[in-house]
């Protein structure tokens with residue numbers, strides 16, 4: 525992912541060009557690499573402008589060389605975009621806690637619902653799942669299988685098409701049974717060109733179940749579309765956090781950055797495989813370190 529940046533860092537630290545020329549070159553390489561990794565152009569320029577500002581205003585401490593210092597500035601600014609130093613807080617803000625998952629079909633929403641249930645169950649919470657994806661026929665079955673595997677109850681109404689009703693009845697049932705964490709899987713897409721309907725339904729579910737947290741699930745390979753998509757989901761359901769799936773693949777992942785900016789929501793987890801335990805708490809520093817090499 526973002527291999528171009530790693531290469532640019534190597535060139536910058538090892539090159540013969542004067543510092544000023546090397547900085548200019550590095551910034552150009554950084555821009556190119558971010559843009560080709562599907563980070564929004566506007567965002568790329570605001571990032572590199574910030575880096576340039578800091579170069580003008582700050583003087584490197586005497587303890588490190590100025591090239592190393594410059595890379596540290598780049599590292600800081602990139603990590604800042606992903607949430608800075610801290611790992612996100614993934615604990616439920618209160619009990620009970622209702623999570624609604626939203627995102628486009630095929631991104632791994634249902635799989636992620638199962639992974640989250642497993643993650644929180646292992647932390648000791650009493651967890652339940654609600655399957656409200658009524659458009660993909662296999663979604664409920666898939667969720668029920670996962671539920672069985674991890675011993676977590678799944679609410680669903682096979683054959684019922686009223687996603688809002690299912691979500692509401694499922695959440696009510698589990699809350700009345702004193703479940704601490706209820707995770708609701710929703711539909712990805714009705715069909716091409718029907719996103720408007722989907723977003724309306726999303727909004728209705730959101731208003732009906734009043735979740736404590738809406739998590740947008742996006743695929744690392746989403747690319748330039750991530751910004752608009754995240755924005756639209758955010759408008760429909762007030763996205764509070766983000767999970768990036770398929771980080772184990774070859775995707776460049778820059779779209780994730782755009783989704784963060786579009787929603788103002790932090791990335792909380794990353795999916796790193798198809799298996800139930802292949803979910804990691806997102807670590808911004810580690811993520812950026814991986815980018816910079």
Ligand code: GDP
Pocket residue numbers: 628629630631632633634635636660663712769770771772773794795796797798802
């Ligand atoms: P949904 O339509 O959004 O509910 O998507 P699914 O949960 O059915 O997932 C679609 C495909 O992506 C399935 O084959 C999953 O196994 C796969 N998948 C989900 N998350 C990950 C991940 O983090 N890494 C990889 N490699 N595959 C994933």
